[in-house]
Amino acid sequence: MLDLKHLKTLRALSESGSLTRAADQLHVTQSALSHQIRDLEDGFGVQLFVRKSRPLRLTPAGDCLLATASAVLPLIAEAESALFQLGKGQRGRLHMAIECHSCYLWLIPSVNAYRPNWPEVELDFVGHWHLDALPALARGELDLVVTADPQPIEGIVYEPLFRFEILLAVALTHSLAEQRRISAADLGDQIMITYPVAPERLDVFRQFLWPAGVEPVSVRTADMTMMIVQLVASQRGVAALPSWAVREYTDSGLLAARPLGAEGVWSNLYASVRSEDYAAPFMQAFLATVRDVSFRTLSGIRAVPTESGPDA
Amino acid sequence: MLDLKHLKTLRALSESGSLTRAADQLHVTQSALSHQIRDLEDGFGVQLFVRKSRPLRLTPAGDCLLATASAVLPLIAEAESALFQLGKGQRGRLHMAIECHSCYLWLIPSVNAYRPNWPEVELDFVGHWHLDALPALARGELDLVVTADPQPIEGIVYEPLFRFEILLAVALTHSLAEQRRISAADLGDQIMITYPVAPERLDVFRQFLWPAGVEPVSVRTADMTMMIVQLVASQRGVAALPSWAVREYTDSGLLAARPLGAEGVWSNLYASVRSEDYAAPFMQAFLATVRDVSFRTLSGIRAVPTESGPDA
DNA sequence: TTTAACTATGAATATAATTCATGTTGGATT
DNA sequence: AATCCAACATGAATTATATTCATAGTTAAA
Numbered sequence: 001m002l003d004l005k006h007l008k009t010l011r012a013l014s015e016s017g018s019l020t021r022a023a024d025q026l027h028v029t030q031s032a033l034s035h036q037i038r039d040l041e042d043g044f045g046v047q048l049f050v051r052k053s054r055p056l057r058l059t060p061a062g063d064c065l066l067a068t069a070s071a072v073l074p075l076i077a078e079a080e081s082a083l084f085q086l087g088k089g090q091r092g093r094l095h096m097a098i099e100c101h102s103c104y105l106w107l108i109p110s111v112n113a114y115r116p117n118w119p120e121v122e123l124d125f126v127g128h129w130h131l132d133a134l135p136a137l138a139r140g141e142l143d144l145v146v147t148a149d150p151q152p153i154e155g156i157v158y159e160p161l162f163r164f165e166i167l168l169a170v171a172l173t174h175s176l177a178e179q180r181r182i183s184a185a186d187l188g189d190q191i192m193i194t195y196p197v198a199p200e201r202l203d204v205f206r207q208f209l210w211p212a213g214v215e216p217v218s219v220r221t222a223d224m225t226m227m228i229v230q231l232v233a234s235q236r237g238v239a240a241l242p243s244w245a246v247r248e249y250t251d252s253g254l255l256a257a258r259p260l261g262a263e264g265v266w267s268n269l270y271a272s273v274r275s276e277d278y279a280a281p282f283m284q285a286f287l288a289t290v291r292d293v294s295f296r297t298l299s300g301i302r303a304v305p306t307e308s309g310p311d312a
Numbered sequence: 313m314l315d316l317k318h319l320k321t322l323r324a325l326s327e328s329g330s331l332t333r334a335a336d337q338l339h340v341t342q343s344a345l346s347h348q349i350r351d352l353e354d355g356f357g358v359q360l361f362v363r364k365s366r367p368l369r370l371t372p373a374g375d376c377l378l379a380t381a382s383a384v385l386p387l388i389a390e391a392e393s394a395l396f397q398l399g400k401g402q403r404g405r406l407h408m409a410i411e412c413h414s415c416y417l418w419l420i421p422s423v424n425a426y427r428p429n430w431p432e433v434e435l436d437f438v439g440h441w442h443l444d445a446l447p448a449l450a451r452g453e454l455d456l457v458v459t460a461d462p463q464p465i466e467g468i469v470y471e472p473l474f475r476f477e478i479l480l481a482v483a484l485t486h487s488l489a490e491q492r493r494i495s496a497a498d499l500g501d502q503i504m505i506t507y508p509v510a511p512e513r514l515d516v517f518r519q520f521l522w523p524a525g526v527e528p529v530s531v532r533t534a535d536m537t538m539m540i541v542q543l544v545a546s547q548r549g550v551a552a553l554p555s556w557a558v559r560e561y562t563d564s565g566l567l568a569a570r571p572l573g574a575e576g577v578w579s580n581l582y583a584s585v586r587s588e589d590y591a592a593p594f595m596q597a598f599l600a601t602v603r604d605v606s607f608r609t610l611s612g613i614r615a616v617p618t619e620s621g622p623d624a
Numbered sequence: 625t626t627t628a629a630c631t632a633t634g635a636a637t638a639t640a641a642t643t644c645a646t647g648t649t650g651g652a653t654t
Numbered sequence: 655a656a657t658c659c660a661a662c663a664t665g666a667a668t669t670a671t672a673t674t675c676a677t678a679g680t681t682a683a684a
Binding site for chain 1: 672674675676680681682683
């Protein structure tokens with residue numbers, strides 16, 4: 001019945017003071033507006049404006065409609081502009097999940113650096129995913145997942161962020177703290193503490209323990225880095241953590257951290273996004289910010305080697 | 313570009329969880345909605361919802377549009393209902409003006425009695441008119457004018473309210489206070505104090521003084537009854553006032569009030585409204601309330617004689 | 625009274641939305 | 655994996671709707 005067209009007509013009418021000029025303003029003929037308004041008036045059984053009298057004056061019904069117009073039309077304009085920006089990737093939603101808690105260390109500063117430049121992007125951390133964040137990303141429930149274990153999923157692309165070393169965190173008084181390096185065999189009688197992710201997806205197991213045929217005595221999980229650190233410090237087990245995540249604890253003398261094996265264990269971190277979002281300016285800008293902040297903030301990280309290039 | 317239709321579609325979509333059911337809800341075919349949404353998506357260059365996955369999930373752009381829908385559609389519904397009610401006269405605007413200030417005496421209680429029963433009617437007193445309220449009524453700037461002097465104006469109808477006597481108010485110590493009745497000749501050497509209305513429109517002049525060929529020494533005006541009373545009490549002149557307006561002052565011993573001539577001077581009060589508004593329920597209800605309140609509140613008033621009936 | 629500016633009207637036209645009939649797809653089921 | 659079902663997509667035909675055109679009728683001001 002009522003339509004945006006009518007609200008726009010009424011606004012033009014009250015701005016211009018006559019049907020004829022309103023028609024010009026809207027780039028239609030005066031006749032079109034006349035028909036339009038007559039249909040409205042007939043439909044509701046009210047007069048909208050007084051024809052005699054110049055400049056034209058609205059009736060109470062006209063005033064009512066004009067008030068509605070000035071409430072509604074700005075909302076519509078805003079929505080249209082938002083849709084256009086979404087369409088061009090100048091605006092977007094960025095609901096993020098991380099698979100390892102310590103990534104907050106560089107993700108939060110990255111978001112803080114990004115936010116002021118992209119105020120229209122809806123930023124959010126979604127903490128409750130832990131497992132299975134990638135399927136949620138594919139379903140469109142998330143928009144970016146930080147992972148160390150990219151899996152080939154249709155419609156998901158993995159953007160390499162950086163390469164980092166995994167160190168074994170042990171209590172200062174732990175016997176392994178006396179060694180400069182840790183071998184796989186050293187861990188055969190240890191309890192491993194990990195983030196709540198399947199061992200198949202953890203590089204300590206895949207790159208280090210399993211190739212050597214070693215399995216820890218048991219594995220227990222904790223979802224926050226601080227809890228893992230507490231457990232390790234109180235001799236409840238050992239943990240393989242990113243070098244940049246243990247750094248502050250080794251610096252403050254709470255833990256020791258030792259490289260694993262002869263060359264150390266290195267892992268890559270990726271940002272996973274849906275391929276449809278990948279090229280969007282707001283997304284590229286975010287990825288650039290993350291790389292920038294990471295390389296400035298974290299010590300000991302490297303670029304991820306390209307697939308075509310030399311690879312260990 | 314964007315249209316209410318689209319907002320309604322999006323609302324139905326999110327309520328029903330599928331295009332097909334949304335189409336049922338809106339009483340159109342699924343095909344119609346499919347075309348509609350595709351046009352929108354093409355127009356803005358965004359996806360609005362993810363096709364795979366049941367129940368369907370909106371993209372950020374879809375969410376944006378849905379948010380707009382839930383902001384806008386209630387406003388539209390409200391406007392439509394208001395227009396319908398305006399059309400049926402269940403709702404309206406009642407901006408009132410009075411030509412004599414003492415009418416507040418019964419008008420304010422009338423409005424107070426009316427307001428709770430018609431909360432949708434926009435009531436207002438427009439004080440600044442004094443003169444020329446009737447043309448403003450005809451132009452649609454006012455909706456009801458209380459007048460004692462109906463003038464034939466196209467499109468204005470006069471609804472009789474009540475008939476009342478006009479008394480001459482004089483100071484208690486004034487020489488005329490000693491007479492039981494006042495003759496026209498008695499006023500030839502007096503100063504008249506009136507409301508700021510042309511003498512041609514005042515019944516004391518038309519019915520009483522001019523027929524007897526009498527003109528007061530001078531006329532001065534005051535717009536509030538209280539000011540007229542003060543002037544009269546302090547011997548600055550005399551005033552012809554409605555019996556119900558002087559009543560409280562004579563009761564409290566501030567003034568004396570005397571009838572004019574042998575039979576007294578009687579005047580009629582009318583509510584003037586545009587003929588298009590006259591029959592509307594909200595208007596009839598107001599007129600009924602005014603009559604009811606007046607006859608219960610004011611002493612000494614009568615019904616206005618019908619034109620066909622016996623007339624003095 | 626005349627005039628200039630504005631609004632109304634009906635038929636013709638142009639535009640846009642909807643349906644119809646059918647094809648395609650994704651996800652669940654066996 | 656093959657099948658099936660429900661849901662969505664598509665293009666042409668149709669219908670509905672809005673707009674224009676041409677003209678007539680009003681109104682307010684000169």
